[in-house]
Amino acid sequence: MTAAKTYLPGLVGKGASAPEFVSRDAVVGARGGHVRRDVRQLWVINVSAPQEAALRLEANGAMERHASGDDVAFRKLYAIVADRLFHYLQRRTRDAARAEDLMQQTLLHMHRARGSYDATRGVFPWMYAIAHNLVVDSVRRGGREVLHEADGGHAVNEPLCAEGAADEQLIGLQLEQQIAVVLEGLTERQRAAFEYVRHEGLSYAEAAEALGATVSALTALLHRADTAVMAAFKGGED
């Protein structure tokens, strides 16, 4: 865990200033450290900024066509967002089956609400807001987060960055678990702010929209979450 201890606080401090969209290759090349790659993958969305922007435009366009009555366009939207959404939900629930169920509920809701979609508004904040709400609702209804081996071969204790050598994966897994423990201690909104910006790579404006808050409120929530994470890791070093 030496690498994690020395690396993560600096990363959080850097990430707190602005959301980052960095290609993985660029990060790995710049850092030159094979161990840090997996750590980085936990924090930075794994596509470059132009790719991300194009992806969002494509998603917005597909939803717009779907709202106008093009049923096939939803398949395109599904192809764009399903993996990302599943990934997010799996991290929140730690249960692949439940994540898949919630993903389908989220997309079903988006499909049913297509008539109210406005092309000038982004799909991603909307999608994350719905997904977050469904997770919270699901937990409140008794589906407390259960850490167990999920069915279908989706092992819970498997790091989300599954490439690389075993030591990289191990460090990634341990980091992820440590972060998850810290996030458990945060309020729901702080956790959501952290997830949206640090894990999902939403901009501050998008994350604020997804939370139904102002950008300044989002910044405050994120700052508290970052501080908690940094404090936990600094405490681990002592």
Place this chain on the structure above:
Amino acid sequence: MLYHPTDPSDPPRPPKPSPAERPRTGDADFLAKLDADPAPTRQRIRVQNLILFVVVACILAEIFRWWGGVRPQGRPLSLVVETAIGAACIAAVATWTLAGRGRSMTGRTTTFLGIAGFATPLALFVWKIFWSAQFQGMMGVGPMGPDGLPRFGWKCLRLSLALGLFPLLAMALVRRNSDPNNPRLTGATLGVAAGACAWVFTDLWCPVGNVSHLLVGHVLPITLLAALGAALGHLLIGVRAPR
């Protein structure tokens, strides 16, 4: 776990897909289910909303006509017109800001809704008091009841509730399943917007500008509609997982 060293001469293994990249079992079934679930398109929603708006407007006009319509009852015409125009403008702005979603698919922010929700009845109240104070005797207690006591405003309360109920239901239907963040607050502000619309009609009907009467007969129904709206918001407007 045993450690198995890898021979460098071995062919490279394909990278193990992350859990998120693995094929999910239900994708095809889910998409087939969506195909069989015809959701209303934007065009259809617009038509539905237009029909709803016309129906609610007709209901409001009929209730107002049945209740007695415009009653100056000694008020100067200019007072009636000025208070009505001002209240109509405030109600229009309130409906536009509180019933709409703004520049977001998830609705307006909590701060905005909170401020606008409080500011609307306050603005209506201040506007009414301000113009009533400009005219001699327009802030009196009004006509006495059969028991010789001043009327508290129960009739205005009933009229406001009757007029506000239908716009509130209509707005809640239009906004159903649309707010994942603050459904109760959104519902409450819809109640305020509906109450503001009702205020315009009640103001045309009621000649009394007394403060206690206005608080009971005109402001209290907005509060009650906001409470009802909050309940409707929880039931209708929020995004909830199916049981």
